[in-house]
Amino acid sequence: MILGLLMLFGYCFLMWLIFFKLKLAKFGIPQAVIGVFVGVHLLIIFLIGLRFMAPLATEARIVQYTVQLIPRLPEPTLVTAVLVQPNVAVKKGQPLFQFDRRPYEYKVRQLEAQLAKARQNVLVLQADTQIYAQKVIKLRADLAYAQYQQKLSADLAAKGAGPQEDAQKWTAQVAADEAAIKEAQAEAARANLNYTSNINGVNTSVAAVQAELDQARYYLDNTLMVAPEDGRVINLQVRPGMVAGDIRAGAIASFVVDADRYLLANYFQENLKYVKPGQPVEAAIDLYPGQIFRGKVLEVWPGSGAGQMLPSGTLPNFQYVPTDRPQGQFAVAIRLDDPDQARFPIGTQGRAAIYTNPESWFVPLRKIMLRAYSWFNWVYPFSG
Structure with a gap:
């Protein structure tokens, strides 16, 4: 910068010495045009130095994370109470909205009764396994008796001491008892499968009702919506009597988070050649005229989004871009050092300068320009 100042000063001194002091040449229109042309090109030194040693973003704004507050309820539900005031700071876990609890309490009670019944049914299944086991034992005894009677009647019939019909009758009874035993064994196996159908040591029928009950309790807990983090609700439009739930599209309110806010500034891409994380920044915030x-x-x-292409069957079709259109820009996230971050609400605008080389002589010039902008905010815009 010093070299540029010396060159500019020397050039102005030579122009003055030649044309005005010594009058070695006449200062006319051609000399004026050439002089201005050369002088403007000397000023490019300052433009280049400022753009790369102290790039300036003319558009910078405070960004805060926002959480879309969407009720996690399975059906449209009445809002019974609004427990938060608009634009008032709240802490994490503080209640915001209360929804009608009654439908979800009824569902929980219903499933609690079904769970108790399912647990009793497990005991019934256990008793059924014992019943069918005893039934198999009884049928085997009946089969043994029928087989004895069959043999006895068959022997008597063979000797002519008994009717042939008795032997046939007991043969049929043996077949019936064998079929009854197979049926009872199948029933016993079915009862045992139902009783021993477990997941993680819990009967599946009980586990299924327990899962439904847990979900119902989850929805019951969600009838009270709480703050996800420290922050505030801006533009609160929720009122008691409003119906919210899965039928409504989108959130019922936006929650602005206090933590991790930052200043997002847009710079021309070529100006970011020497920008690195950790470099010092000064920002003029429009909300605070005269302050840096x-x-x-x-x-x-x-x-940036200019390089994004969505999947489609259409080939890229590049159009001519007029030279007077703004160049593409990249964003730079900046953390302000002020200990009271609440001073910078979401959407606050301003300008920001990055000092890629704080020792450069161009930095004081950028500081002067940035402070001039900040002080000019006292009178601009001219709103009266």
Whole structure:
């Protein structure tokens, strides 16, 4: 910068010495045009130095994370109470909205009764396994008796001491008892499968009702919506009597988070050649005319939507871009050093300068320009 100042001063001195002091040449229109042309090109030195040693973002704004408050309820539910005031700070876990609990309490009670019944049914299944086991034992005894009677009647019939019909009758009875035993064994196996159908040591029928009950309790807990983090609700439009739930599209309110806010500034891409995280920053915030806030570069966002292409069957069709259109810009996230971050609400605008080389002589010139902008905010815009 010193070299540029010396060159500019020397050039102005030579122009004055030649044309006005010594009058070695006449200062006319051609000399004026050439002089201005050369002088403007000397001023490019300052433009280049400022753009790369102290790039300035003319558009910077405070960004805060927002959480869309969407009721996690399975059906449209009445809002019974609004427990938060608009634009008032709340702490994490503080109640915000109360929804009608009654439908979900009824569901929980219903499932609690079904769970008790399911647990009793497990005992019934256990008793059934014992009943069918005893039934098999009884049928085997009947089969043994029928087989004895069959043999006895068959022997008597063979000797002519008994009717042939008795032997046939007991043969049929043996077949019936054998079939009854197989049926009872199948019933016993079915009862045992139902009784021993477990998951993690719990009967599946009980586990299924327990899962439904847990879900019902989850929805019951969600009838009270609480703050996800420290922050505030802006533009609160929720009122008691409003119906919210899965039929409604979108959130019922936006929750602005206090933590991790940052200043997002847009820079021309070529000006970011020497920008690195950790470099010092000064910002002029429009909300505070005449004040300068210091900070540091958090990160450079190396990309923009101009390079994004969505999947489609259409080939890229590049159009001519007029030279007077603004160049593509990249965003730089900046953390302001002020201990009271609440001074910078979401959407606050301003300008920010990054000092890529704080020792450069161009930095004081950028500081002067940034402070001039900040003080000019006292009178601009001219709103009267």
